[in-house]
Amino acid sequence: MAFVQGEDRSFVATTLAIQVSEEAARAFAPVSPEDQRKIQLLLDLRVRDLTISPVPRKSLQTVMDEIGKNAAARGLTPVGLESLLDDR
Numbered sequence: 001m002a003f004v005q006g007e008d009r010s011f012v013a014t015t016l017a018i019q020v021s022e023e024a025a026r027a028f029a030p031v032s033p034e035d036q037r038k039i040q041l042l043l044d045l046r047v048r049d050l051t052i053s054p055v056p057r058k059s060l061q062t063v064m065d066e067i068g069k070n071a072a073a074r075g076l077t078p079v080g081l082e083s084l085l086d087d088r
Contacts, residue, residue: 020028028036050063058066071081 028039031039050058
């Protein structure tokens with residue numbers, strides 16, 4: 001953990017390792033450190049919105065259902081998901 005420079009001293013940054021698609025990883029790697037920081041802040045806000053929103057809090061099941069619906073809308077099939085999971 002470390003304090004984030006230029007931020008409120010009550011904000012402590014912690015590393016969170018998550019898996020992303022190869023495409024997302026390739027897109028993120030060459031981005032400038034400043035833009036990476038902006039993306040990290042956006043992700044931090046999104047995770048907080050999805051998990052600790054004060055009104056009303058979404059359950060993990062609801063979040064997972066929304067992710068599934070979004071993935072299906074983008075063309076991910078159960079077979080495609082199985083293939084992605086098998087590639088680990």
